[in-house]
Amino acid sequence: MKMGMTYDLRQDYLNQGLSMEQTAELDKPETIEGIERVLSSLGFEVERIGNAAQLCRLLAAGLKWDMVFNICEGIFGPGRESLVPCLLDYHRIPYVFSDPAVMGLCLHKGLCKRAIRDMGLPTGWFHVVRSMGDLKEIPMQFPAFVKPVSEGTGKGISQRSLVNNQTELEKLCRNLFARYNQPLLVEEYLPGKEVTVGIVGSGTKANAIGVMEVIMAEENIYSYQVKENYEQKVQYGLIHGEMKDEAINLALKVWQGLGCLDGGRVDLRQDKHGHMTFIEINPLAGLNPIHSDLPILCRLAGWSYERLLGEITMSALNRYGLEMPVEDRSASAVSVVL
Numbered sequence: 001m002k003m004g005m006t007y008d009l010r011q012d013y014l015n016q017g018l019s020m021e022q023t024a025e026l027d028k029p030e031t032i033e034g035i036e037r038v039l040s041s042l043g044f045e046v047e048r049i050g051n052a053a054q055l056c057r058l059l060a061a062g063l064k065w066d067m068v069f070n071i072c073e074g075i076f077g078p079g080r081e082s083l084v085p086c087l088l089d090y091h092r093i094p095y096v097f098s099d100p101a102v103m104g105l106c107l108h109k110g111l112c113k114r115a116i117r118d119m120g121l122p123t124g125w126f127h128v129v130r131s132m133g134d135l136k137e138i139p140m141q142f143p144a145f146v147k148p149v150s151e152g153t154g155k156g157i158s159q160r161s162l163v164n165n166q167t168e169l170e171k172l173c174r175n176l177f178a179r180y181n182q183p184l185l186v187e188e189y190l191p192g193k194e195v196t197v198g199i200v201g202s203g204t205k206a207n208a209i210g211v212m213e214v215i216m217a218e219e220n221i222y223s224y225q226v227k228e229n230y231e232q233k234v235q236y237g238l239i240h241g242e243m244k245d246e247a248i249n250l251a252l253k254v255w256q257g258l259g260c261l262d263g264g265r266v267d268l269r270q271d272k273h274g275h276m277t278f279i280e281i282n283p284l285a286g287l288n289p290i291h292s293d294l295p296i297l298c299r300l301a302g303w304s305y306e307r308l309l310g311e312i313t314m315s316a317l318n319r320y321g322l323e324m325p326v327e328d329r330s331a332s333a334v335s336v337v338l
Helices: 010-014 029-041 052-060 083-090 100-107 109-118 132-136 166-180 224-228 241-258 293-301 305-320
Strands: 002-006 045-050 067-070 126-129 144-148 184-188 194-200 207-216 234-238 263-270 276-282
Touching (some): 002 029, 029 045, 045 052, 067 083, 067 305, 083 100, 100 109, 109 241, 109 276, 207 241, 207 293, 234 293, 241 263, 293 305
Parallel strands (some): 002 045, 002 067
Antiparallel strands (some): 144 184, 194 207, 194 263, 207 234, 263 276
């Protein structure tokens, strides 16, 4: 079975003049190599495709694949993570991870929180601010937290994201509008523990890998700078007991309610009363075998990188009624248990 791989190689965009922050979500060679190695061990004939532009050229030339392992984040616009799934849907090519509608909804933090709120799940108060004038219309509470509405990897988040009065709010919003040219999310500040829940599977077959607490050594904000220097600034540890159960229960309701597929992460934080509250969801979580949060969580939970990718791939195959191209999966180096 031929498995294509779509991805955004960070260096390609750095070569075009984009900054390190602009390309923070994109992939390093070791991520692509790691995924390719595991897919090959599963019996797939792996073919590297590259980014959306390269995919378009190959599709126009008539190339096809039995399935595509898609990790394209895109680079511009609120629909950037939806582009490759749209192209593959148009050409009726099966792919791993969520569909265009889910990707677009989850990338827009404000729309996603509205959906979560409509499900009756806890997400705290929030407002989507599209201009400085909107700030005058909002009944604001402090402290509040501010971030761009459609960025990832902590982009646009810093210690200044926590604002304590109207003056700080207006100053930060003015700066973020100028830097990111997109709406902002102003939301309730959640002072408790921050955790991420790793999930594999789709629908009723979705399962939690575990719950990992993100413990900042100095700051209490998981910002872009903290993530870039996580080895010095962050400690990770598994959560157990009632807190784990509460986090998994909420995360699975979010995952299933939004229709996310195959694998990803749900980020939660405790509110002032200690209750787990939804922050955001990543249906296209980073898969760097060493540095990404989901593989880190897996290592703490006793899952190998091979098992993680095997579970994700098996979920996608099951959705399309396809089978893993390995005769004796139980004897393979990859443990796949759904």
